[in-house]
Amino acid sequence: MRHLLSIQDLEREDIERILDRALAFSEVSDRAIKKVPALRGRTVLNLFYEASTRTRSSFELAAKRLSADVVNFAASGSSVEKGESLKDTVLTLSAHSPDAIVIRTPYAGAAALVAGWTTAAIVNAGDGQHEHPTQALLDVFTLRQKLGGLDGRSIWIVGDVAHSRVARSNILAFQTMGAHVTVCGPPTLIPRDIGALGCEVRYTLDGLRDADVVYALRMQHERMRQAYLPSLREYAARYQINGRRLHPRQVLMHPGPVNRGVELSGEVVDSPQAVITMQVKAGVVVRMAVLFELLAGPRPGGVGATASLAREPQLA
Amino acid sequence: MTRLVQAAAPRAELLVRGARVLDPRAGLDGPHDVLVRAGHVAALGPPGSVAAPDGAEIVDAAGRHLLPGFVDPHVHLRTPGQEHKEDLETGTRAAAAGGFCAVVAMPNTDPLVDSAPVLGALFDLAGREARVPVGFLACVTRGQEGAQLTEMAELRELGALGFSDDGVPVTDAGTLRRALQYQRLCGGVLALHEEDPSLSGPGVMHEGAVSALLGVAGIPTVAESTMVARDCALARYEGGRIHIQHVSARGSVEALAAAKAAGVHVSAEVSPHHLTLTDEDVRTLDTRMKMFPPLVSEDGRRALVDALRDGTIDCVATDHAPHARDEKEVPFEQAPMGTTGLETAFAALYTELVLPGVLELALVVERLSAGAACLGLPLPRIARDEPANLCLVDLEAEWTVGESGYESRSENCCFGGRRLRGRVLLTVAAGTIAYRERSFALSAA
Numbered sequence: 050m051r052h053l054l055s056i057q058d059l060e061r062e063d064i065e066r067i068l069d070r071a072l073a074f075s076e077v078s079d080r081a082i083k084k085v086p087a088l089r090g091r092t093v094l095n096l097f098y099e100a101s102t103r104t105r106s107s108f109e110l111a112a113k114r115l116s117a118d119v120v121n122f123a124a125s126g127s128s129v130e131k132g133e134s135l136k137d138t139v140l141t142l143s144a145h146s147p148d149a150i151v152i153r154t155p156y157a158g159a160a161a162l163v164a165g166w167t168t169a170a171i172v173n174a175g176d177g178q179h180e181h182p183t184q185a186l187l188d189v190f191t192l193r194q195k196l197g198g199l200d201g202r203s204i205w206i207v208g209d210v211a212h213s214r215v216a217r218s219n220i221l222a223f224q225t226m227g228a229h230v231t232v233c234g235p236p237t238l239i240p241r242d243i244g245a246l247g248c249e250v251r252y253t254l255d256g257l258r259d260a261d262v263v264y265a266l267r268m269q270h271e272r273m274r275q276a277y278l279p280s281l282r283e284y285a286a287r288y289q290i291n292g293r294r295l296h297p298r299q300v301l302m303h304p305g306p307v308n309r310g311v312e313l314s315g316e317v318v319d320s321p322q323a324v325i326t327m328q329v330k331a332g333v334v335v336r337m338a339v340l341f342e343l344l345a346g347p348r349p350g351g352v353g354a355t356a357s358l359a360r361e362p363q364l365a
Numbered sequence: 366m367t368r369l370v371q372a373a374a375p376r377a378e379l380l381v382r383g384a385r386v387l388d389p390r391a392g393l394d395g396p397h398d399v400l401v402r403a404g405h406v407a408a409l410g411p412p413g414s415v416a417a418p419d420g421a422e423i424v425d426a427a428g429r430h431l432l433p434g435f436v437d438p439h440v441h442l443r444t445p446g447q448e449h450k451e452d453l454e455t456g457t458r459a460a461a462a463g464g465f466c467a468v469v470a471m472p473n474t475d476p477l478v479d480s481a482p483v484l485g486a487l488f489d490l491a492g493r494e495a496r497v498p499v500g501f502l503a504c505v506t507r508g509q510e511g512a513q514l515t516e517m518a519e520l521r522e523l524g525a526l527g528f529s530d531d532g533v534p535v536t537d538a539g540t541l542r543r544a545l546q547y548q549r550l551c552g553g554v555l556a557l558h559e560e561d562p563s564l565s566g567p568g569v570m571h572e573g574a575v576s577a578l579l580g581v582a583g584i585p586t587v588a589e590s591t592m593v594a595r596d597c598a599l600a601r602y603e604g605g606r607i608h609i610q611h612v613s614a615r616g617s618v619e620a621l622a623a624a625k626a627a628g629v630h631v632s633a634e635v636s637p638h639h640l641t642l643t644d645e646d647v648r649t650l651d652t653r654m655k656m657f658p659p660l661v662s663e664d665g666r667r668a669l670v671d672a673l674r675d676g677t678i679d680c681v682a683t684d685h686a687p688h689a690r691d692e693k694e695v696p697f698e699q700a701p702m703g704t705t706g707l708e709t710a711f712a713a714l715y716t717e718l719v720l721p722g723v724l725e726l727a728l729v730v731e732r733l734s735a736g737a738a739c740l741g742l743p744l745p746r747i748a749r750d751e752p753a754n755l756c757l758v759d760l761e762a763e764w765t766v767g768e769s770g771y772e773s774r775s776e777n778c779c780f781g782g783r784r785l786r787g788r789v790l791l792t793v794a795a796g797t798i799a800y801r802e803r804s805f806a807l808s809a810a
Contacts (some may be wrong), residue, residue: 136694156696158650167574177698178580217580243584245574 050342054161055181056218061225071331071338078334081328088117091344094147094169096138098124098154103176103305103329103334104183108151112338117344120147133157136166143167148344152176157311181214183220184304187335190360191328192262195300200227203259206248206286208312209238209277215304216266221247231260234288237277253287254294255364264302265290265312281311292316300324368524369467369498369742373456375796377401377753380417381791384757388433388747389727399431401753406798409749418552418589419680424791426757433745434466434754434794438556438634438736439682442468442499442709444490446475447484451774452485456707457496460774461800462606463707464789465732468685469740473532480503481523488524497794500526500742502556505544514544518551526740530612533562537557541596545605547681551795554632554740557596559617560658564588569698571644571659579650581698584659592614592629597624599630608739609633611684613658615668623679632739634682636668637710638779642666646779651702652693653779656686657777673725673732674792680735683710684739686742689777704779709766711758712785720786721729733809749796759805762788 050063059067077085086208093112097105105121112119122142128351130136134155137358142150143166151166159221164209175181192199204223210216211230223230230248232239244250255264268284291314295301301323303311309315317323379401386397386409398415400408408415417423442456451459460468470487472478480488484503491499503525507513508738509532517528528544535541535557544555565588570576572583593609597620598609609621614635624631638656643663647654654660672678686703693700705712711733718724735745745754765779 050745119374134695136691154696156698157579159696160651162696177696180580180583217578240577241572241585245576256744365560 052164053182053339053343054164054171054173055180056185056222056225059182059225064186064189064222064225067186067338067342068335069133070213070341071190071334076092077328077337081144083114084113084116086116087341088112088115088344091117092145093117093119093146093149093151093340094142094145095119095121096142096150096152097122097174098129099175101153101175104144104153104330106173106335107315107329107332108172110333111340115337115340117148117340135163139163143169146248149340155295172339172343175214178214179210180218182218183332183336183339184215185218185341187328187331188264188302189220189222189226190326190331190335191302192300194327194331196261196303199223202228203231203263204228204262204264205231205233205252205257205260206264206266207233207290209240209268209272209304210234210266211240212269212272213266217246219264220246224248233257235278235284238272246323257294258296260299261299263290263295267304267306268308268312285311288312290317292320295320295322297322300326305329369487369500369525370488371495371498371795371797372491374494376404376796377793377798378421379798380421380423380717381426381431381757382423383412384429384431384758386431386747387727387730389424389594389731390783391746391748392432394727399747399755400791401755401796406751406753407501407746408663408747408749424757427792428439428737430758430760431747432464432730432756432758433734434670434756434792435464435709435711436737436745437465437468437685437707438608438680438682438740440468440470440685441473441687441703442470443687444474444487447515448762449689449774453491453494453499454496455497455772455774456685456687457494458800459771460791461496461703461753461794462789463709464711464758464792464795465497465707466745466754466792466799467498467500467503467737467742468707469526471531472502472504473509473530477509478502478518478647479507479509479685481516481519484523484525488711489623495791496799500740501722502527502529502531502604503529505530505535505555506540509533511535514540514547517544517547517553521551521553521599523698525553526742527556527608529556529558529610531556531558532664533741536594538599542599542603544600545603548605554606554608556610556740558610559589559592559596561588561592561791564591569655569659570647570763571661574643579648584708586616586661587666588667589614589658589741590620593617594620597621597629600631601627601629604630604632605740609650611636611639611658611682612669612672613639613661613665615665618668618677621672623678632679632740633677634680634736634786635673635678636682636684637706637713640673641671642779643793650697652695652697653704653777653781653790655697655700655702655780656684656704657702665795670718671724674728679716679739681732682736683707685773686746687773687776688777694776703777705771705773705775705777708771708773709785711789712787715760715787716785753793756789757791759788759790762786764788
């Protein structure tokens with residue numbers, strides 16, 4: 050594997066291999082000295098064009114626990130604010146020969162685009178509303194730990210599917226792992242033709258009882274201003290996962306950060322069914338496994354190779 | 366007064382021998398000799414029947430096709446203000462290389478063509494730089510703000526072919542109604558970019574399965590079709606003359622068919638890319654595939670092909686929209702809308718629609734120049750004493766788009782990298798030789 054750009058690029062065997070390695074790494078996280086020398090001397094660059102505390106620190110911890118050197122590059126306070134283009138920023142940072150660039154941008158396809166401009170391995174840490182593949186991997190990891198496996202399981206993804214890269218990556222990953230996925234939310238926030246991804250579409254929580262896993266998405270307050278919803282009150286009344294709606298048998302997930310009282314009631318967040326902190330913990334070991342997958346062993350094309358671009362640059 | 370302007374160039378003296386002349390409008394389909402002299406077709410006859418005057422260039426064109434020059438009613442030449450993308454010289458050179466003998470430039474430049482001084486300056490510039498005759502549309506509203514009409518009568522007097530706020534729609538129905546009323550005074554077609562911004566919203570591609578997968582905001586086809594229906598109703602009520610630009614949706618085709626059946630004075634254009642590509646081509650988020658309106662579904666594409674065949678859509682227009690490399694080398698959602706198209710229009714349609722037997726060559730040839738009539742310009746015809754507007758093509762020639770660069774200043778062509786059949790060898794525009802393909806020019810010399 051050269052890059053991790055989209056969950057669509059992974060077969061079931063790839064996901065299983067990465068998650069098995071993540072499981073091996075989870076032992077490291079429980080040690081007093083949480084570090085292995087697997088990527089000593091390698092450089093991982095975190096390039097974040099969007100505010101992110103969790104994902105960025107999770108990647109940073111993962112790289113550090115593998116003994117890699119980490120450089121964080123945030124878009125604010127950088128040349129980006131002076132109007133530098135994404136391409137020029139990537140070319141500039143590539144001059145430092147990073148082994149991997151972990152990139153988050155507000156734009157779909159940006160990670161794939163960047164892969165054509167550098168010899169570094171690219172990890173997509175979220176590209177607009179397109180994909181967030183490491184989130185999907187850590188969610189599958191968590192469910193494997195909790196349920197043993199996903200085959201034949203029913204998973205409901207509830208909320209603002211339209212604006213969620215987590216939803217898109219998870220629909221695909223859960224299905225690849227054998228689960229049956231239902232998306233549910235207000236019709237204004239469910240993309241037309243989302244069924245083409247193979248999931249079922251519901252507009253009410255009727256039938257939620259059949260789910261083994263309930264995955265609630267974060268509701269952005271911004272959607273009110275954009276008039277996708279009449280009010281948060283009505284959203285909560287129809288779609289909030291609360292103690293009345295969540296069955297004790299069901300597993301509750303959320304990508305964080307949670308809006309208590311909106312998509313989830315406080316009681317379910319604190320209930321034993323919620324695996325939200327397990328997800329966070331899984332994030333580090335899964336990202337360790339991803340970085341290991343991409344960086345351990347000889348670099349394709351050799352160190353500093355310039356000819357082995359991932360794909361032809363556009364407009365060549 | 367309508368004006369087409371080009372730079373002064375020597376009149377060709379040219380005998381094209383033995384080409385298969387195909388001009389459906391003139392009823393020609395067979396080998397002929399065609400003599401171009403003093404700006405006109407001076408002689409037309411069976412092969413061997415026309416003698417070359419002293420000093421005339423002779424082109425042996427057996428096996429090649431001689432077609433009426435194409436007319437593009439919708440191009441962006443980016444002058445004034447965005448000459449780093451294109452200018453009148455490079456844009457008309459691209460047009461000539463595509464077999465076009467006339468093009469009509471849109472007024473969404475910087476500054477906009479919304480006043481007589483800007484239009485006058487453009488005519489002057491075209492008179493020095495344009496390889497093929499260029500006509501200009503002026504804005505419908507000042508600043509393209511959709512509120513106050515431009516000085517349409519003065520702009521028409523100066524030579525504007527008509528009016529368009531292309532790039533943005535005339536959202537306000539009342540404003541368009543006033544423009545249609547004012548058209549009774551000044552004439553000139555109203556060419557309309559149809560989009561309801563409250564429906565297209567932040568969309569950057571066609572709303573459908575591909576946009577759902579990519580998580581990219583979609584533009585529903587009703588953003589166009591509802592506006593087409595509205596504007597046809599307005600044109601009908603006011604007895605106005607409208608031209609619908611870059612039709613992309615099945616619903617728009619249906620609205621057009623209904624309006625035409627009701628006697629509305631409406632014409633319409635469709636682009637080669639909407640006739641040959643779909644939203645599947647956007648899957649990789651290649652920014653060359655980003656244009657407005659967006660590439661639609663296969664079902665929509667078929668509706669457009671059928672509409673061009675049955676005449677519901679009158680003509681082909683490229684909507685040639687050059688952008689600089691660094692402007693397009695950004696994430697899809699950030700990239701500007703538009704693809705170049707002048708140099709590939711014929712080959713794309715020939716390769717994707719004529720060769721597979723979907724459309725007749727004669728129909729494609731007719732539709733590639735029919736845009737002239739939509740904007741009130743004379744239709745090119747291959748006939749004695751008609752102005753010489755011709756293009757010579759080699760239907761056998763296969764080429765890779767962009768392989769040897771572009772005549773356009775920009776390279777954002779949605780067909781870039783594709784193998785296409787059909788190459789323009791020579792273009793005669795208003796009696797002057799506007800283009801010779803390099804290898805053909807060498808072999809003919």
